[in-house]
Amino acid sequence: AQKVTQAQTEISVVEKEDVTLDCVYETRDTTYYLFWYKQPPSGELVFLIRRNSFDEQNEISGRYSWNFQKSTSSFNFTITASQVVDSAVYFCALSVNNQGGKLIFGQGTELSVKP
Amino acid sequence: DAGVIQSPRHEVTEMGQEVTLRCKPISGHDYLFWYRQTMMRGLELLIYFNNNVPIDDSGMPEDRFSAKMPNASFSTLKIQPSEPRDSAVYFCASSLALGTLNTEAFFGQGTRLTVV
Numbered sequence: 001a002q003k004v005t006q007a008q009t010e011i012s013v014v015e016k017e018d019v020t021l022d023c024v025y026e027t028r029d030t031t032y033y034l035f036w037y038k039q040p041p042s043g044e045l046v047f048l049i050r051r052n053s054f055d056e057q058n059e060i061s062g063r064y065s066w067n068f069q070k071s072t073s074s075f076n077f078t079i080t081a082s083q084v085v086d087s088a089v090y091f092c093a094l095s096v097n098n099q100g101g102k103l104i105f106g107q108g109t110e111l112s113v114k115p
Numbered sequence: 116d117a118g119v120i121q122s123p124r125h126e127v128t129e130m131g132q133e134v135t136l137r138c139k140p141i142s143g144h145d146y147l148f149w150y151r152q153t154m155m156r157g158l159e160l161l162i163y164f165n166n167n168v169p170i171d172d173s174g175m176p177e178d179r180f181s182a183k184m185p186n187a188s189f190s191t192l193k194i195q196p197s198e199p200r201d202s203a204v205y206f207c208a209s210s211l212a213l214g215t216l217n218t219e220a221f222f223g224q225g226t227r228l229t230v231v
Contacts, residue, residue, distance in 0.1 A: 035219060045206065045222040091158065102148060102171070103208075103220060105158040 002027045004094050006106035013082055014114050021077040021109045023092030029053075034068065034075040035093040035103065045091070051075065082113045121207050121223035128230055133195040136226045138207030139188055148220060149182055149192050150206040158206075164190065165212075197230045204228070 003026040013019045025034065036048040049059065051068050059066045063080045079086055089110045093103040120139040128134050140147045148163040162172040167184045175182070179198070184190040194201055204227050208220040 037222075043204065043227075044224050045208075047219045047221065050219045102146075102160060102163055103150075103158075104160075107157045 002029075002032075002094050002096060002104045004092050004104055004106035006092055006109050008109045009107070010110045010112070012112045012114065015084060016081050017113075018078060018080050019082050019111065019113075021079075021090050021092075021111065023075045023077065023106060025073050025075065025092070025094045027094060027096060029096040032094060032096045035095070036066065036075075036077050037091045037093060037105075038088045039091065039108070040088040048077075048090075079111075082111075084113050084115055087111060087113045119207055119209050119221055119223035121205075121226050123226060124224060126226060126228045128197055128228070130198055130230055131196045132230075133193065134197045134201075134228060134230075136192040136205050136207075136228070138190045138192070138223060140190070140207070140209030141221055142188065144209035144211050144221075145187075146210045146212060146220075147184060147190050148208040148210075149190070150208065150222075152204045152206060152225070153202075161192070161205075194228075197228075199230045202228055202230050 005024045008022055032053045034051045038046045038048055049066055056068050056070055065078045067076045089108045091108045092106040095103050119141055122137045145166050149161040150158050151161055152158045159174055161174045162182045163170055164184045180194055182192045204225045206222050206225045208222045210220040211218045
């Protein structure tokens, strides 16, 4: 069975602080995909990144970076110099091969960035 | 492309009434998913289709829920009869499978259902 755990339910930071959101996953499949989605207060789910299990390279996109470590089954997300607009619920998700975009979501981490 | 389109955006209905939620996936996508989001259970998959065929409906709560995909551009999720515990945000998503590669799922804006 697959499972995604986001142990941090809520995080509150002050603007310009760096913040890391943790994600730990479980799967027995050797081919799988990891995702991060953002859900702002308006409610939509916005895709941020996809990573496949064969690519452990870290990725940076502007103020966002992701650290994928198969050894610890973790896929952590860091926001550098956080901004108020980053306030949202962030979901980590897992899908396995040959199931299209079927996602198993973590419970989400609510990030609040205060001015 | 306009993205995944869901209707209605909001629905308020009385207990016992039939509710139908609608979804138009992104053109060319061959997977369609229905998710439900509640505070208690988070985001959970209800059912998904591949090429209009239901593949896994193990997440459908009970027989009151049914989903159809009569063609590649339209799907419905029906609840009959509705109950207050069905109140949630229902998301439709679609994705493309490229051989054995998964792509990301694109989500609609969601339908916020309130059953009173």
